[in-house]
Amino acid sequence: MKKTKVFIAILLFSHFLTKGQQQEVVGQSPWGPQDQIGTLNMMTEASMLQVLSKITSGRTYDLSVDYFVGMPSFHSLGDPGYQYWLTHTPHGTIVDNPNGLGEGMNKKVSYTGDAISMYTHMGTHIDALNHFGLDGKIWNGFTPEEYLGDKGWKRTGAETIPPIIARGVLLDVAAAKGSLPKNYRITSQDLQLTLKKQGIKLNNGDVVLIRTGQAQFYEDAPHYLDNYPGIGLEAVKWLIEEQGIMLLGADNLSFEAFPPEREDNWVPVHTYLLAEKGVMLIEQLFLEQLSKDEVYEFAFIAASLKLRGASGSPLRPIAIPLNTKK
Known part of the structure; x- marks a missing residue:
């Protein structure tokens, strides 16, 4: 009898895992069936003005990397280099x-x-919502059969991405925890530890930039590409579902850590953000100067090239420190 109960428990647990695997489904936008920008809809004229009103100096930080022959790329996947x-x-x-x-x-x-x-996902760039999908659909249920032509997507292309102005927050995980091991998967506990050490809180609609420290090696492509640390799915869900973050970014090659944490999805963080939640992400940021100066809150201002139909576009983000005493 005891063995039978154990067997039934194993079956139920297996069913639970299988059911959990099936939870990855393309999201329908709360901003309507024609929405193409997902959570960037959280920006309003009022929210942008509020951030800009807290700027009290002209000190700026360029958060983008240089483009040069031999720069890091996704050549291992067959994509062209610069x-x-x-x-x-x-x-x-x-x-x-x-x-x-x-x-x-x-x-x-x-x-x-x-x-x-160049490949559109080289250097500092933003992923458009058509970059990754699930089961033949991208964000908001758009399908390639209806919306993908020979010259790119007719929906959610990089040309739809608006200029971005919002409160930016640096989560300097590498400073809070020390040098991160290869393939380290950042957790929500790591993020909360970092927030505590930096003495700041997250707000709905923030742009959160995660420093792994990998940008230190950007000029050395083999080192930069070698088993880099990144964020885990659990941590991303905490940021989106519990903190209401609008946009995410990091200083490594492709944001999430590898090998993938799911057996049925090789980029689960990407599909969760882009396809399920409509959250774009920024990769290959340069965050070293912000870290050195301990600038954790800033006005994040960025615009991407309007590449019609493209799945991503180069981005030139700028951080301007905020007067947080207001």
């Missing part, structure tokens, strides 16, 4: 005379032109 080439040089223009104005003019007017080729 390429740069010159299309015009001062001497070449004299030789080629492309403008037809002759040697004298081209010697006087020095002309340099260049071009780049």
Whole structure:
């Protein structure tokens, strides 16, 4: 009898796990069936003005990284690396005379032109809501059969991402806990410890940036890409479901830690945020100067390139410290 009860308990537990695995479903937007920006709808003119009104200095922090040949990339997945080439040089223009104005003019007017080729998820960038989906759908139930053309998505493309102005919070986990081990998965307890040490609280609609310390190695691509720490699914759920965070970002390659914590999903944090909750995320931030100066609350101001239909876009975020005494 006892063995039978144990067997039934195992079956019930297995059923619970299976049921839990099936809980990953694309979210329907509370902002309506045509919504394409998810939680960025939390921004209003009033909320942006409130943040901007707390700026009392012109001190700024650039939170983006440089783009250069040899920079870290997702080449292991087959995505192209960053390429740069010159299309015009001062001497070449004299030789080629492309403008037809002759040697004298081209010697006087020095002309340099260049071009780049890159994956849209390189350097500091934001993931659009079409980047990852579940079971053939992306955020708000949009399907590729109806909305994905040869020139990109007709819904939730990077061109729909509005300029972002909100209260930003740095969670300097690497400073609070010390150097993080390889593949370390940041927990909600780690985040709460960090908040306590920094003496701040999170608010609904915040932009939360997580420092793992990985950006220290950005110029050394093999080191930067090597088994980096990242956030775990439980911690992300705590930020979204209990703290009401609008936007998340981190200083590592792809935000979450690997290997994945679910056997049935290789990017569970990405699909939870993008597909289930409509929360965009920023990757490959530079947070070292904020950390050095212990700037934990700031006006976060950023805008991405309006790449029509794209699944992501380069981002140039700026942090301006807030006067928190107001």
